[in-house]
Amino acid sequence: MTQTNTETRKERNPSITRQAILQAAFMEIFRNGYQGMRLENVMSETGLTKGALYHHFSNKQTLGYAVVDDMIQPMMQSIWIDPVNNADDPLLGLITAIEDLPDKKPEQLIEFGCPLNNLIQEMAPLDNGFRTRLDAIMESWLDTTEKALEAAVQAGQIRSDINCHETATFILASVEGCIGLAKSAQCGNRLRTCLKGITGYLNSLTVQSG
Amino acid sequence: MTQTNTETRKERNPSITRQAILQAAFMEIFRNGYQGMRLENVMSETGLTKGALYHHFSNKQTLGYAVVDDMIQPMMQSIWIDPVNNADDPLLGLITAIEDLPDKKPEQLIEFGCPLNNLIQEMAPLDNGFRTRLDAIMESWLDTTEKALEAAVQAGQIRSDINCHETATFILASVEGCIGLAKSAQCGNRLRTCLKGITGYLNSLTVQSG
DNA sequence: AAATACATACATACTAGTTGGTATGTCAAG
DNA sequence: CTTGACATACCAACTAGTATGTATGTATTT
Numbered sequence: 001m002t003q004t005n006t007e008t009r010k011e012r013n014p015s016i017t018r019q020a021i022l023q024a025a026f027m028e029i030f031r032n033g034y035q036g037m038r039l040e041n042v043m044s045e046t047g048l049t050k051g052a053l054y055h056h057f058s059n060k061q062t063l064g065y066a067v068v069d070d071m072i073q074p075m076m077q078s079i080w081i082d083p084v085n086n087a088d089d090p091l092l093g094l095i096t097a098i099e100d101l102p103d104k105k106p107e108q109l110i111e112f113g114c115p116l117n118n119l120i121q122e123m124a125p126l127d128n129g130f131r132t133r134l135d136a137i138m139e140s141w142l143d144t145t146e147k148a149l150e151a152a153v154q155a156g157q158i159r160s161d162i163n164c165h166e167t168a169t170f171i172l173a174s175v176e177g178c179i180g181l182a183k184s185a186q187c188g189n190r191l192r193t194c195l196k197g198i199t200g201y202l203n204s205l206t207v208q209s210g
Numbered sequence: 211m212t213q214t215n216t217e218t219r220k221e222r223n224p225s226i227t228r229q230a231i232l233q234a235a236f237m238e239i240f241r242n243g244y245q246g247m248r249l250e251n252v253m254s255e256t257g258l259t260k261g262a263l264y265h266h267f268s269n270k271q272t273l274g275y276a277v278v279d280d281m282i283q284p285m286m287q288s289i290w291i292d293p294v295n296n297a298d299d300p301l302l303g304l305i306t307a308i309e310d311l312p313d314k315k316p317e318q319l320i321e322f323g324c325p326l327n328n329l330i331q332e333m334a335p336l337d338n339g340f341r342t343r344l345d346a347i348m349e350s351w352l353d354t355t356e357k358a359l360e361a362a363v364q365a366g367q368i369r370s371d372i373n374c375h376e377t378a379t380f381i382l383a384s385v386e387g388c389i390g391l392a393k394s395a396q397c398g399n400r401l402r403t404c405l406k407g408i409t410g411y412l413n414s415l416t417v418q419s420g
Numbered sequence: 421a422a423a424t425a426c427a428t429a430c431a432t433a434c435t436a437g438t439t440g441g442t443a444t445g446t447c448a449a450g
Numbered sequence: 451c452t453t454g455a456c457a458t459a460c461c462a463a464c465t466a467g468t469a470t471g472t473a474t475g476t477a478t479t480t
Contacts, residue, residue: 012448012455033332036245039440050441051457060440111335120394121331122243125321135394169391169400170407174380177387181379184330184345190379197380204414222429222474249466260467262430270466421480428475435468446457 018056020046025063026071030112033122034064034130061129068133072115076137079104081144090151091158091202098175098198102191110191113183117176142168158205167205174198228266230256235273236281240322243332244274244340271339278343282325286347289314291354300361301368301412308385308408312401320401323393327386352378368415377415384408 024045028037039060043053057063080097087093102109112118116137123130146168152158175198182191234255238247249270253263267273290307297303312319322328326347333340356378362368385408392401 014455017455031335033243033245035243036336038438040438049457051444052455054441055455113331113335117390118331121323121328121390124393124396125241125323126246131394131396138391138394166403166407166410169404170384170388170411173387173391173404173407174384175387176390177383177385178380180327180331180386180390181348181383183334184341184348186334186341193376194379194383197376197383200376201380201411201414204411224429227429248464250464259431261432261470264467265429424477424479426475426477429473431472432470433468434470436466438465439463440461441463442459442461444458444460446455448453448455450451450453 014056017046017048017052021048021053021056021063022067022071026067026115029064029067029119030108030115034119035122037064039063061127065129065133068119068130068137072119072134073137076116076141080141084144084148087148089157090148090155091206094145094148094152094171095199095202098195098202101175101179101195102188106188109179110182110186110188114176114179117180138172142172145171156207158202159207162205171198171202174201224266227256227258227262231258231263231266231273232277232281236277236325239274239277239329240318240325244329245332247274249273271337275339275343278329278340278347282329282344283347286326286351290351294354294358297358299367300358300365301416304355304358304362304381305409305412308405308412311385311389311405312398316398319389320392320396320398324386324389327390348382352382355381366417368412369417372415381408381412384411 021042024042025037027045028041032038037060039050039053042063043049046052053063057066079101083100084090084093084097087096116134119130120134120138124134125131146164149158149162149164149167153160153162153164175195178191178194178198181194182188184190231252234252235247237255238251242248247270249260249263252273253259256262263273267276289311293310294300294303294307297306326344329340330344330348334344335341356374359368359372359374359377363370363372363374385405388401388404388408391404392398394400
């Protein structure tokens with residue numbers, strides 16, 4: 001085995017390398033925001049050099065977009081969209097998605113908030129490429145939630161006089177707001193207190209409670 | 211009149227100069243975040259130099275803290291805390307505070323969001339000095355809202371079985387969430403849609419609607 | 421009331437460190 | 451042996467912060 005480097009030879013695997021860069025960039029953005037992300041930190045966390053980084057991504061912006069498309073979008077898909085779409089009971093599917101939130105990555109959720117919302121609040125006014133990508137995720141999130149509410153109406157679970165579009169928007173706003181409030185206090189209790197408000201609201205929509 | 215400068219002589223007024231710096235810094239932070247704020251832009255927007263800036267504020271962090279204390283806190287006071295505290299009708303005071311939001315600075319609210327929430331989401335995990343200042347504003351905002359709910363209970367306006375603390379937390383989370391969603395879409399309709407969800411929720415708390 | 425002394429309120433010029441980006445070299449795989 | 455996958459070395463621009471100079475207001479002294 002020829003060994004030109006002092007360190008152990010790195011096996012080449014471009015897809016794994018790319019994934020490692022994306023993972024490190026995601027965490028950097030999650031903690032510090034996109035503007036606060038330092039490519040130097042992405043390098044040190046992956047053990048790669050600037051050459052490798054710029055081989056896979058042409059610039060910082062492209063890397064940022066890729067984090068949205070290849071990391072954040074799949075997360076939202078697996079945390080909310082898929083479970084809610086596949087739930088047998090539409091209302092229970094929504095409630096479960098909400099109640100499961102604190103269990104996913106509790107410490108990260110409270111310390112750093114929601115990766116999607118963080119980037120929206122930072123970048124929406126500054127970079128329309130970010131904004132359109134992020135709002136597309138938001139729209140699909142809204143769409144899934146709205147359809148679940150419509151199904152819950154059809155199933156006779158919640159009142160038929162509610163506006164599902166308005167209600168879905170309100171629910172997602174509340175979810176993001178709750179995570180944001182918990183981040184402000186850096187406190188899990190505030191998250192749970194706040195999420196109870198959402199489930200309480202959902203219960204107020206049920207027919208038997210009217 | 212001796213005139214050493216080429217430009218017109220600047221009259222000296224330290225308090226006005228300080229306010230001008232704070233105003234420019236606030237807008238810079240509002241648009242770009244604290245990390246994105248450039249002191250050079252604060253200088254160019256005020257027409258001042260770095261010497262003047264560093265005369266009034268010892269460093270960037272001190273300026274950032276002053277923006278929180280001297281700009282954002284008074285804004286929250288005048289937009290929400292004072293009107294809600296001084297309202298004759300506690301429930302109407304809350305509803306009015308919510309419904310008035312889009313009228314304050316509509317284009318800024320939708321484009322840049324909420325100055326308080328922006329800074330919380332950006333800085334809470336990064337700088338505890340920011341976080342404690344911002345969360346103190348949040349706490350006073352929560353406190354005012356909770357007391358208004360308690361007064362509404364006392365006045366027989368809303369059901370007495372609700373948890374005012376939990377409800378206040380939920381309402382403020384929803385407000386911030388709605389502003390955040392509108393910012394994502396850069397769309398006033400989504401803000402109004404979402405805020406209707408909040409007022410609808412408040413109505414669901416009233417006694418006659420139970 | 422004029423002169424002096426001193427602190428405040430700025431301006432100018434510079435520095436050190438950071439950061440995104442590039443040019444080029446090298447090793448490995450097909 | 452050509453192309454892809456990296457490493458090394460370097461640069462130009464930016465940015466917070468500093469050192470220092472100067473003009474202005476104000477209190478004190480005589």
